[in-house]
Amino acid sequence: MALKSLEDALVDELQDLLSAETQLTQALPKLAEKATHPELKAAFQEHLEQTKGHVERLNQAFKLLGKSPESKTCEAMKGLIKEGQSVMEEDAAPNVMDAFLIAAAQKVEHYEIASYGTVCTWAETIGNEELADLLGETLDEEEETDDKLTELAEDVINEEAA
Numbered sequence: 001m002a003l004k005s006l007e008d009a010l011v012d013e014l015q016d017l018l019s020a021e022t023q024l025t026q027a028l029p030k031l032a033e034k035a036t037h038p039e040l041k042a043a044f045q046e047h048l049e050q051t052k053g054h055v056e057r058l059n060q061a062f063k064l065l066g067k068s069p070e071s072k073t074c075e076a077m078k079g080l081i082k083e084g085q086s087v088m089e090e091d092a093a094p095n096v097m098d099a100f101l102i103a104a105a106q107k108v109e110h111y112e113i114a115s116y117g118t119v120c121t122w123a124e125t126i127g128n129e130e131l132a133d134l135l136g137e138t139l140d141e142e143e144e145t146d147d148k149l150t151e152l153a154e155d156v157i158n159e160e161a162a
């Protein structure tokens with residue numbers, strides 16, 4: 001049995017997240033480029049910068065656990081990005097495309113929120129408050145991004161696309 005403790009499971013999940021975040025640093029510039037609405041473009045660019053910070057925090061997280069950072073291909077993120085890419089190939093009006101891009105990005109954020117929620121809880125369970133706080137900072141940013149995308153969708157883009 002390779003994964004004996006919750007800490008082993010936590011390391012495993014962090015490896016998945018490191019892969020997911022690294023994939024996103026490559027996907028977000030494409031979303032920003034494809035977006036038309038200036039606020040949406042800016043939101044993607046801002047989240048790209050935050051995502052680079054998420055990679056840094058994960059590297060720190062491994063350090064706190066006395067491990068060297070390793071990533072294990074996150075197949076879920078690969079799939080979400082692939083879906084996003086096929087959406088980008090659709091022949092859609094700019095506002096409709098923006099609505100599609102928001103939908104794709106929110107699926108990604110929800111995946112990240114679920115994953116960071118899990119690792120935060122596990123870090124608390126093993127009594128590593130510093131790690132829980134560190135991962136909690138990223139969780140907050142993912143939630144803020146999700147909220148911002150909802151606002152953009154509701155206030156501007158869906159209205160214009162309809």
Ligand SMILES: [Fe+2]
Nearest residue numbers: 021051054112
């Ligand atoms: Fe992230």
Ligand SMILES: [Fe+2]
Nearest residue numbers: 109112142145
């Ligand atoms: Fe994110």
